[in-house]
Amino acid sequence: MKSLILGFVASLLVFAAQAESTATGDLGLIIERATGSVLLVDQSERAVVTRIEGLGDLSHASLVYSPDERFAYVFGRDGGLTKVDIVARKIVNRIIQAGNSIGGAISDNGRLVAVSNYEPGGVRVFDADTLELVADIPTGSKTIGLVDAPGRKFVFTMWDTGETWIADMSGKAPEIIKIEDMGANPYDALITGNGRTYITGLFGEDGMTALDLWDKTPKPIRVLPGYGRGQEKLPVYKMPHLEGWALAGREFVLPAVGHHEVLWVDADELIETGRTPTHGQPVFAMARPDGRQVWVNFAHPLNDTIQVIDSVTKKIIHQFKPGPAVLHMEFTPRGHEVWISVRDANKVMIYDTHTFEKLQEIDADSPSGIFFTARAHKTGL
Amino acid sequence: MKSLILGFVASLLVFAAQAESTATGDLGLIIERATGSVLLVDQSERAVVTRIEGLGDLSHASLVYSPDERFAYVFGRDGGLTKVDIVARKIVNRIIQAGNSIGGAISDNGRLVAVSNYEPGGVRVFDADTLELVADIPTGSKTIGLVDAPGRKFVFTMWDTGETWIADMSGKAPEIIKIEDMGANPYDALITGNGRTYITGLFGEDGMTALDLWDKTPKPIRVLPGYGRGQEKLPVYKMPHLEGWALAGREFVLPAVGHHEVLWVDADELIETGRTPTHGQPVFAMARPDGRQVWVNFAHPLNDTIQVIDSVTKKIIHQFKPGPAVLHMEFTPRGHEVWISVRDANKVMIYDTHTFEKLQEIDADSPSGIFFTARAHKTGL
Numbered sequence: 001m002k003s004l005i006l007g008f009v010a011s012l013l014v015f016a017a018q019a020e021s022t023a024t025g026d027l028g029l030i031i032e033r034a035t036g037s038v039l040l041v042d043q044s045e046r047a048v049v050t051r052i053e054g055l056g057d058l059s060h061a062s063l064v065y066s067p068d069e070r071f072a073y074v075f076g077r078d079g080g081l082t083k084v085d086i087v088a089r090k091i092v093n094r095i096i097q098a099g100n101s102i103g104g105a106i107s108d109n110g111r112l113v114a115v116s117n118y119e120p121g122g123v124r125v126f127d128a129d130t131l132e133l134v135a136d137i138p139t140g141s142k143t144i145g146l147v148d149a150p151g152r153k154f155v156f157t158m159w160d161t162g163e164t165w166i167a168d169m170s171g172k173a174p175e176i177i178k179i180e181d182m183g184a185n186p187y188d189a190l191i192t193g194n195g196r197t198y199i200t201g202l203f204g205e206d207g208m209t210a211l212d213l214w215d216k217t218p219k220p221i222r223v224l225p226g227y228g229r230g231q232e233k234l235p236v237y238k239m240p241h242l243e244g245w246a247l248a249g250r251e252f253v254l255p256a257v258g259h260h261e262v263l264w265v266d267a268d269e270l271i272e273t274g275r276t277p278t279h280g281q282p283v284f285a286m287a288r289p290d291g292r293q294v295w296v297n298f299a300h301p302l303n304d305t306i307q308v309i310d311s312v313t314k315k316i317i318h319q320f321k322p323g324p325a326v327l328h329m330e331f332t333p334r335g336h337e338v339w340i341s342v343r344d345a346n347k348v349m350i351y352d353t354h355t356f357e358k359l360q361e362i363d364a365d366s367p368s369g370i371f372f373t374a375r376a377h378k379t380g381l
Numbered sequence: 382m383k384s385l386i387l388g389f390v391a392s393l394l395v396f397a398a399q400a401e402s403t404a405t406g407d408l409g410l411i412i413e414r415a416t417g418s419v420l421l422v423d424q425s426e427r428a429v430v431t432r433i434e435g436l437g438d439l440s441h442a443s444l445v446y447s448p449d450e451r452f453a454y455v456f457g458r459d460g461g462l463t464k465v466d467i468v469a470r471k472i473v474n475r476i477i478q479a480g481n482s483i484g485g486a487i488s489d490n491g492r493l494v495a496v497s498n499y500e501p502g503g504v505r506v507f508d509a510d511t512l513e514l515v516a517d518i519p520t521g522s523k524t525i526g527l528v529d530a531p532g533r534k535f536v537f538t539m540w541d542t543g544e545t546w547i548a549d550m551s552g553k554a555p556e557i558i559k560i561e562d563m564g565a566n567p568y569d570a571l572i573t574g575n576g577r578t579y580i581t582g583l584f585g586e587d588g589m590t591a592l593d594l595w596d597k598t599p600k601p602i603r604v605l606p607g608y609g610r611g612q613e614k615l616p617v618y619k620m621p622h623l624e625g626w627a628l629a630g631r632e633f634v635l636p637a638v639g640h641h642e643v644l645w646v647d648a649d650e651l652i653e654t655g656r657t658p659t660h661g662q663p664v665f666a667m668a669r670p671d672g673r674q675v676w677v678n679f680a681h682p683l684n685d686t687i688q689v690i691d692s693v694t695k696k697i698i699h700q701f702k703p704g705p706a707v708l709h710m711e712f713t714p715r716g717h718e719v720w721i722s723v724r725d726a727n728k729v730m731i732y733d734t735h736t737f738e739k740l741q742e743i744d745a746d747s748p749s750g751i752f753f754t755a756r757a758h759k760t761g762l
Contacts, residue, residue, distance in 0.1 A: 023405045025450025069406025108715040195671045290576045333758035334489040377714035377755040
């Protein structure tokens with residue numbers, strides 16, 4: 001009896017000790033793409049807390065956080081939607097919600113989680129507590145570029161039909177506004193941090209298309225049409241990601257598709273303000289949170305390199321090789337450090353963004369996306 | 382012996398149950414100015430978690446959060462610096478660091494907490510872990526407008542001498558750049574969310590003065606000099622606060638001193654773009670996080686009212702009376718709700734920012750400042 005009690009006390013102590021350290025503001029998850037696992041990490045300690053396994057196919061995964069920075073909703077390539085409790089450090093729910101999914105979003109009030117799917121094409125919306133289906137929105141197309149917008153809205157775009165839909169989930173049933181003629185084969189999209197401007201990248205034509213979501217009847221606005229005109233387009237080894245599109249000061253920085261350059265665009269006028277030639281085809285062009293620097297990684301076979309661009313001069317101020325297959329970067333929320341996934345080195349590297357000094361290496365199994373909990377407080381991340 | 386063990390188990394269970402719910406992303410603290418206490422609140426639950434007492438004189442208090450959203454550093458009028466652990470829900474350290482303090486800031490890496498003081502005039506910098514003094518920077522003046530800037534910098538301004546100093550704390554000793562001629566009697570300041578532009582409000586003259594902190598040798602830039610010219614200035618019952626100065630789209634919204642209006646200023650050109658007449662002398666003009674709305678409260682005796690301005694039309698779209706002595710507002714990080722302190726009703730009111738519906742009332746003892754933990758991830762808050 002006494003040993004039973006002591007064992008119980010001991011396990012309580014372990015639990016209490018774990019739980020005691022669960023302020024969640026500086027934690028994060030790193031996708032381990034080959035093993036279906038995520039690493040729970042601590043930014044301040046620059047260290048791994050633990051590994052959580054059993055998330056299925058994470059070969060092209062992303063995630064969002066609940067407003068309390070406790071739960072992560074992980075969107076797997078296999079249609080899996082996995083709810084991870086980073087306080088209890090375990091999976092608390094997991095469903096297979098479609099055959100092939102591409103990304104997700106969480107409503108501004110944290111109550112609804114939406115997933116965009118290729119197969120069957122459309123968006124499904126789930127209760128964030130229970131993962132029960134709240135709304136099924138078939139689109140008849142592969143669906144991409146799903147983001148959340150203020151007022152319990154989700155915005156998403158159709159690869160096949162070139163339409164963007166805005167689903168307002170603030171009432172009982174979704175109210176949907178459909179915008180046609182967004183362009184040929186939109187492949188990804190972003191929403192600005194203020195939730196006002198939605199921009200789709202196009203694969204079927206050179207250029208992008210924007211919507212002003214503050215307009216009651218948003219109309220497609222062409223951005224940089226034919227930006228590659230007169231240049232030979234290179235084979236595209238890896239489509240750039242648009243969620244990383246950066247707002248530096250009053251300009252966006254966009255990776256060009258099939259070209260060795262990033263494009264600078266005035267955020268209000270949506271006109272080109274400059275180009276910076278780069279080492280390779282950019283995949284992510286991400287602004288440090290203060291917008292002073294833009295960090296760029298590249299497609300295979302030049303994916304061992306990072307270039308850092310000064311946003312005032314638009315010139316490259318630093319270049320280095322973290323290692324083979326640099327897949328993703330994540331800045332600390334106030335931008336003093338950056339974490340970089342180097343897949344084929346099985347490492348995540350941490351750098352000081354002011355001195356460019358390497359501060360730490362962390363072991364990880366084929367790391368890809370890095371997601372800090374501060375994303376919980378941002379629109380469109 | 383057995384009852385001792387059971388008692389111990391029971392207290393562990395209580396502790397574990399408390400600690401278990403400590404994801405900290407949606408928590409906040411509300412200053413109870415009359416009683417030297419703070420309320421720990423939960424945004425998602427719209428509820429009080431607990432009250433923490435013993436923080437001294439909180440008649441003009443503010444606070445900042447550690448990067449992990451676990452610790453709050455509360456700056457009291459009496460020179461008290463109190464470290465509150467919101468996971469353990471108690472004060473873990475408290476010092477009296479000066480005779481009369483006015484505000485504080487935390488470095489981008491979370492290691493340093495700085496406090497600006499009237500008496501003795503200057504800034505003191507403390508180790509965020511231990512509250513041990515790291516640097517003492519006397520200024521020979523009442524010191525106001527202290528903010529953090531990227532790269533372990535603090536920026537602050539002298540009421541008496543009209544100087545702004547930039548203290549770089551990234552090396553062993555502070556390196557200080559001094560900028561003269563900021564204007565007559567600066568009384569408060571703000572830094573933009575990207576850490577680039579620092580703006581001081583002036584009491585001794587009509588107008589403001591800005592610095593471009595990305596400039597290696599920042600020079601004073603006059604903003605709206607003589608904005609009240611030709612108008613009769615009213616007696617100033619309450620100085621407006623500048624930390625609430627709002628960035629809505631590409632414009633700042635600034636409360637005018639001694640006038641019934643807010644001023645719109647282009648954030649890059651720093652020229653006036655409009656004025657909106659208001660109900661009274663504005664105290665806070667705060668943008669909803671998406672910048673679409675600006676919420677304004679007013680000085681005594683018109684301080685029972687809130688006006689909401691649309692940032693596109695610059696027109697007032699909503700006006701209501703939350704109750705007597707509306708002192709402060711805080712938006713949820715993604716802007717769907719706002720919490721409002723109504724001091725003389727001893728209530729905090731929570732509203733939906735899209736429908737303007739009141740969602741909840743919370744009892745609080747003379748509430749003033751409301752601070753959600755998401756501030757941990759922002760520059761200058």
